[in-house]
Amino acid sequence: MRRMVTAALALLFVVGLLPALAPAPAAAQERVVKIAGTGAMSGVIRGFGVNSKAVFDMVVDEVNAAGGIKLADGTRAKIATTWLDERCNAEEGISVVRKLASEDWLVLIGPTCSNVAEPLFGILQRKVGDAGDSGLQFPIFTDTAIKPGLAKISEWAFRNVPHEPTMYTHLFKWLKEKHPDLKTVYGGVEKDFAHSNSNRGTMDAAAKAAGFEVMGWEEWLLADTEFSTQIGKMRRAKPDIVAISAHPFTTCGVLREMKRQGVKPKLMVGLTSTATLETMAGCGPEAEGLIIPSGFAPVTPEAKRVADIVAKKYKGNVDLHSAAVFENVLVLKRVIETSGVEAKPGTLQKDRQRVREGLAKVKEFDGLLGKVKRTEDRESVKPYVFAVAKNSDWAVLFDPR
Amino acid sequence: MTDLALDVVQQLLNGFLFGSSYALIGIGFTMIFGVMDKFNLAFGVTALAGAYTALLVLHLTQGPLALLFPVAVAAAGLVGLVVELVCFRWMPRDYPLAPLMATVGMLFFIDEVIVHGTHGRPMAFPAPMGEVMMDVGPWLLRGDLGFMFLVSLGVMGILWTLVYKTRLGLATRSVSQQPVAAQLCGISLVRVNAAVFVITGMIGGVAGVLIGSAVGALSPLLSLPLTVKGLVTAVLGGLGSIPGAIVGGLLLGIVEYEALYFFGIGYRDMVTYLLLFVFLVFRPGGLFGQTRH
Numbered sequence: 001m002r003r004m005v006t007a008a009l010a011l012l013f014v015v016g017l018l019p020a021l022a023p024a025p026a027a028a029q030e031r032v033v034k035i036a037g038t039g040a041m042s043g044v045i046r047g048f049g050v051n052s053k054a055v056f057d058m059v060v061d062e063v064n065a066a067g068g069i070k071l072a073d074g075t076r077a078k079i080a081t082t083w084l085d086e087r088c089n090a091e092e093g094i095s096v097v098r099k100l101a102s103e104d105w106l107v108l109i110g111p112t113c114s115n116v117a118e119p120l121f122g123i124l125q126r127k128v129g130d131a132g133d134s135g136l137q138f139p140i141f142t143d144t145a146i147k148p149g150l151a152k153i154s155e156w157a158f159r160n161v162p163h164e165p166t167m168y169t170h171l172f173k174w175l176k177e178k179h180p181d182l183k184t185v186y187g188g189v190e191k192d193f194a195h196s197n198s199n200r201g202t203m204d205a206a207a208k209a210a211g212f213e214v215m216g217w218e219e220w221l222l223a224d225t226e227f228s229t230q231i232g233k234m235r236r237a238k239p240d241i242v243a244i245s246a247h248p249f250t251t252c253g254v255l256r257e258m259k260r261q262g263v264k265p266k267l268m269v270g271l272t273s274t275a276t277l278e279t280m281a282g283c284g285p286e287a288e289g290l291i292i293p294s295g296f297a298p299v300t301p302e303a304k305r306v307a308d309i310v311a312k313k314y315k316g317n318v319d320l321h322s323a324a325v326f327e328n329v330l331v332l333k334r335v336i337e338t339s340g341v342e343a344k345p346g347t348l349q350k351d352r353q354r355v356r357e358g359l360a361k362v363k364e365f366d367g368l369l370g371k372v373k374r375t376e377d378r379e380s381v382k383p384y385v386f387a388v389a390k391n392s393d394w395a396v397l398f399d400p401r
Numbered sequence: 402m403t404d405l406a407l408d409v410v411q412q413l414l415n416g417f418l419f420g421s422s423y424a425l426i427g428i429g430f431t432m433i434f435g436v437m438d439k440f441n442l443a444f445g446v447t448a449l450a451g452a453y454t455a456l457l458v459l460h461l462t463q464g465p466l467a468l469l470f471p472v473a474v475a476a477a478g479l480v481g482l483v484v485e486l487v488c489f490r491w492m493p494r495d496y497p498l499a500p501l502m503a504t505v506g507m508l509f510f511i512d513e514v515i516v517h518g519t520h521g522r523p524m525a526f527p528a529p530m531g532e533v534m535m536d537v538g539p540w541l542l543r544g545d546l547g548f549m550f551l552v553s554l555g556v557m558g559i560l561w562t563l564v565y566k567t568r569l570g571l572a573t574r575s576v577s578q579q580p581v582a583a584q585l586c587g588i589s590l591v592r593v594n595a596a597v598f599v600i601t602g603m604i605g606g607v608a609g610v611l612i613g614s615a616v617g618a619l620s621p622l623l624s625l626p627l628t629v630k631g632l633v634t635a636v637l638g639g640l641g642s643i644p645g646a647i648v649g650g651l652l653l654g655i656v657e658y659e660a661l662y663f664f665g666i667g668y669r670d671m672v673t674y675l676l677l678f679v680f681l682v683f684r685p686g687g688l689f690g691q692t693r694h
């Protein structure tokens with residue numbers, strides 16, 4: 001009997017002690033807002049992911065240093081982050097996002113590549129509230145994947161990327177006004193990459209709409225290294241303008257071959273994604289005069305400040321893609337603060353819906369170059385400039401803002 | 402002469418000259434296969450690693466462009482030795498697939514090291530031979546590709562001398578034909594294999610610099626196409642045949658350029674691989690190799 005009483009007392013003591021040993025309740029812990037990022041951190045597109053991550057780290061550090069984000073109950077929460085590699089590969093990107101969605105991440109920024117974004121948006125719930133659709137209910141705010149029209153795939157997908165049809169339509173119209181003597185355009189396209197291939201149609205339509213005659217399009221692949229056949233045809237056509245819808249590696253190869261064969265058009269137009277330091281590092285002298293519409297240039301005090309800090313402290317470059325990360329995080333901060341996000345363990349799915357609804361309500365926000373307008377189909381209309389390659393660097397040729 | 406005829410000849414010349422880059426890579430594949438009867442799929446990326454190292458040393462030292470060749474040759478030779486150690490010598494001999502898969506792993510490992518070192522960005526590569534264009538009647542010829550063709554012939558000559566006129570060559574041929582008998586005669590299999598990897602690595606270094614300067618840039622994007630084209634070249638020419646690799650490379654270049662001209666980019670690679678199938682079915686030994694039974 002005595003033994004039983006002792007055992008019972010010991011049990012009571014242990015049970016009584018348990019609450020003291022248990023971790024503190026969640027409410028008493030420091031609350032965090034968990035924002036994930038994904039981009040290409042390996043493979044040949046790695047540079048894009050590295051830049052986006054540098055800007056992501058910079059802006060999150062600034063928000064946290066300024067006190068974090070105000071939650072629905074007035075508590076201030078710091079942003080906790082992770083950044084995962086999608087390798088510019090659709091399967092990898094989908095796997096990364098499924099993992100993040102299964103964990104307690106509130107919202108995602110990314111991905112880098114359009115060929116990842118397109119299938120990725122396809123696994124999200126198409127229409128909000130559709131009980132018959134078991135797609136992921138996870139808000140994604142894309143910074144880089146630029147192929148036009150992707151956000152319409154799902155109501156959970158939002159993008160803040162330049163609208164290329166608008167920019168190229170304006171660019172070719174402007175070129176026609178400035179150079180009425182120029183009549184013909186010959187194009188070249190990197191055919192096996194979603195963005196460059198879709199931009200071919202954009203450039204073609206913009207050139208024709210501006211009154212240019214499009215003489216033809218030459219095609220090559222992302223990994224091609226020799227372009228004499230294609231440039232030989234351009235040489236014979238003698239176009240006034242050469243339009244190149246390709247990424248830096250093949251753009252540089254094409255420009256070198258043009259130089260070799262003495263192809264000297266009066267103007268050259270390039271792909272938005274080529275307005276980066278990669279092009280200057282690869283073929284600055286050959287790219288001299290290349291004109292590209294760009295959603296970023298350090299032409300405002302804030303844009304200069306961000307570009308400087310990212311370059312010096314975070315070892316990255318702010319360009320038309322990575323600049324969007326800065327804007328996206330600040331937009332998310334505003335949305336989280338105004339949409340009643342609680343950031344409690346039991347409110348995750350509700351918080352994700354609040355963020356989605358908040359993002360859908362945003363009609364305009366301050367971007368690094370000025371006001372960014374939002375469209376009904378969850379895309380951005382961003383301010384832009386026409387950049388030109390000059391002395392192995394990018395300069396602003398025309399600022400239509 | 403009509404435009405079509407002019408273009409067809411221009412494509413022939415372009416393909417012939419650019420094919421010499423395939424020939425240089427094909428030599429590496431074929432030589433290792435000839436001696437060890439095994440594929441080294443990391444050869445293309447070994448060439449690239451040599452060229453990247455040379456570029457790095459050039460940037461660090463601000464030295465003359467002539468520095469590119471010796472540094473690339475030394476670095477690629479060293480990488481070749483590492484590949485031999487890691488992917489062949491240390492692999493279990495009971496699993497014939499192990500070295501093949503190890504070289505695939507090595508290909509992607511070195512590739513990813515380059516990607517991390519450069520953020521995947523293309524790096525401008527200087528052209529030690531300049532960018533001379535020669536007008537030959539109505540046709541244009543690239544001087545650097547012509548130089549590359551001459552180097553391929555030179556490499557073939559050096560290798561022929563090495564294989565048929567030196568003791569190392571004698572040992573290599575012995576190991577290639579009768580490895581057991583060669584060992585019984587006192588030839589060290591390990592040393593011969595290592596020497597072959599170092600020598601082919603050094604050839605890769607030369608190839609890497611020449612291809613880098615012909616392309617005008619280095620990029621990790623180059624490694625896979627170089628591997629595939631080098632392999633196809635070696636098969637077309639006949640595995641184990643050095644002259645075969647040269648002829649195979651030139652043939653591949655010509656077929657690619659004519660296919661591109663006539664059928665466009667979408668069909669260029671289809672025609673190339675169709676040619677590979679035709680060879681494998683009707684002439685599996687390639688142009689200069691022997692059919693194995």
